[in-house]
Amino acid sequence: MTSLSRSALIEALTAGRPDDLLGVAETLWLDFKGSPYNLASEKGKFELCKDVAAFANAHGGLLVLGVKAEKKGNQALEVATGFHPFPQDRADVVQYVDTLNEYLRPRVEISHHWYRDPGRSAAGTDLYYLVLEVEPLPELSRCVLVRKLINDKGNLTEGLAVSVRHGDRTVYMPSEDVYQLINEGLRARDTAPTGALVPAHEQWHEEPDEVLDELEQRQDWEETPVLFWQSVPAQPPSQILPGLHSHDGIKGALRNQDVLRDSGFNFADNTGRLQTLSGGLFIGRPRSAVWVRPDGLMTAGAVANPDMLCWGAQQSAPVVMRINAHVVTEMTLEYFRLADRLLVPRVPGPWRHRIVVRRFAGEKPRVLAPGGGMMQSFLSDAVPASDDTWDRSWVANGDPERDAYEALERFYTLFGVDVATNPDVEGDRVVEARLRAK
Template sequence: MCVGSSSMAADSMVQLISYLTAQKPNEILGTPESEWVDFKSVPPSGPYDLTTDKGKFELAKDVAAFANAGGGLIVCGFKAKKRPSELYEVAEKVTPFERKVVNTDSYKDVLNEYVRPLLKVKFYWYDHPAADPTASGHYFVIEVPALPESERWALVTRGITENGQFVKGSWTVPIRNGDTTVYLRPDEVYQLVNDGLRTRRAPDAAPTPAADRVRSREDLRVTLGVEETPVLFFQSVPDHPRGIVSGMYGDGGLRDVLTHQSTLRSPYGFNWSSDYKRPEPREGGLLLAEPPRRGLLVESDGTVTAAAAATTDMLGWAMERNSSSEGRRISVFVLTEITLEYFRLVDQHVLPLVDGTWTHRIVASEFTRPPARTLAPGDDPTFPLLGSPQPATSNDWNHSWKALGEPERDAYEALRHIYALFGLDITANPFLDTDRVSTAKLLETK
């Protein structure tokens, strides 16, 4: 498969990652550098020459700058250039490269030493199309999370001279501004220090969870008639909603997507599709509900809320053949597949409708209501369900993360939080491949 010659440009982190995942790097050409993306070509020494102080500073500076400006991506393997008609540099050429020029352990060491606070930066590799006769290799992406307001600002613990040498005892606070990096001035740093001291003297205030649509979950619970039932909710909310999403009801719009879902199995599998229900208009959005088992609500601004009952009709499918079992056991297979199916639907078809970052959330409600819901490590055992199931430890388990935009990775993050509810590590799930859910392993299960 050759890389096409046309370019569409990516207008969000989610879309850019989706192009790399689909091995369509040329679709990224024309994308301008901005507050959320920086492109780097790769000389023989790699994107950053970590054998020099200058290279170490550049890496630390770029990562800290994105953390201070809402998070972003450093995408290595693209040459960027400013065109006469453009305000910013744009990706104009793909330059994939060999993995050997990047040692991710060295990158982690530099960031751990020279950036404060410590950031949960992630590294990802993406393949260039193998059949392209003009180029070969890989693309390297550094994903930088945004720092919460309560932890601002990230700083680099060394300054640097014009000759590219570290200056001991100095530090700097970089901020991504458009396609460039600026630095806090001394008077701004002074003001921040004094503001921080005043805040410390004030009573502590509890932070409000970001993008938490509690009412949407409760409305869906009532619609499904599961007010007294343990329910697992999935929720995805744009961090910066922009009003009504266009094309909700048009040809090829979300209503068509929900009506004709591409699922791993038939509509009778563990997914959000239905063979006899159709999505209904609901206050500018869409509702697809099968009471009392499951339901999915898309609001007018793109927010998605889904609910799956933790009963033998849904999450506990075929798990209570042994009448002597205590509690209501959740099927590992059902839980994993319906989680992946949620993110296959939302990451691929909803997130691209609203530019910017999104927040995914899982909420396990009433899981300790007697009899408590349980989950066991490993695969679902055969009858009579031998194993060591662990009971849920909270009735209101609520956790969120910034959407990654890849279904397998977001499903992994969701399951990681769900497993912790039962005192289990995510590695106890048999359907994983390192940091993602494995579709192939799921499909092996009949």
């Protein structure tokens, strides 16, 4: 029995090496399915909804369709034992989404990716694995309900179910726990200030995306590949972000940043660029920017060209532009040293962190290789971004090293590269001491 990180699993499928999954155990975030969900049957619809809801009620996860799993011998966990890739026309992803939207409340965000199996495909018949990636539901919006139950005849019937992920299994929340959650929610509703229980996405509407657009326009990045980091409180503070313009608060910390390295890659204000923007604080340089708004929304960005994230690459490179792993790691940790230490403690309640990539797969795609800096791996090992845009979020840990890891794991997954190959990563952390020592 073996284990793989999310990014290593995606890397294996992207590279056409599904056999790397043989013996891999199912986990809290990984569930194998030997075949696509059969939405022609009501049982198939229920199984899809149950499995997606379970991940959304936990920490999110991957449903890998086309890989069979079973217990072997005296093993406690199910492990991948066989491969059954299938043609793409056997799984209608649009119908999957429609089914989820019909039977789950609230709605759950999922994305999907197809991975071809070159070894099992035949002439004229391409076979694929389908991976459904489920985003976790914010704590304030939990739990996801399945609006129907399945009876002993395999038919949908009236009722509600709350499925959760428990270790490598999907189980149902006991009725006593569901009852307690309902009562706690009713009591909280009766005692909370007006608007306090409105879900985060309804509180913020489209503002986080609008801020990204505004930052792009302000920086003249509309045609430039960019990586954004963003942090959003569950709801805006009732007043101005505490300490925003204080010299011993956020303004002072941005003006005199405690960076990892004096000559490193960061958001430091070395030339007095800190200014007031829409009542918030803004530092803008051609290659990077950071913006803290009075409502607590924090956004930063860096260009993916030789001026920053592709540091050391040749501007005249004819085909691809290579991401410098060291630079993206240092910038990511520097961002979360600001967000987790300056903002998160000032606004109560859960926060969500987010990374957004734009224009990474154009005429000159951005590529990423395993390992560290430019001189530590070959260009031939580099993998191009699998999508032009990429938007992933998670519930903030409040620990810069942990949140930097979460961001990098999602960033590396865009390229199908295992984040564990990054020399500054250890376990589920980006080690600050290693970056300071460079």
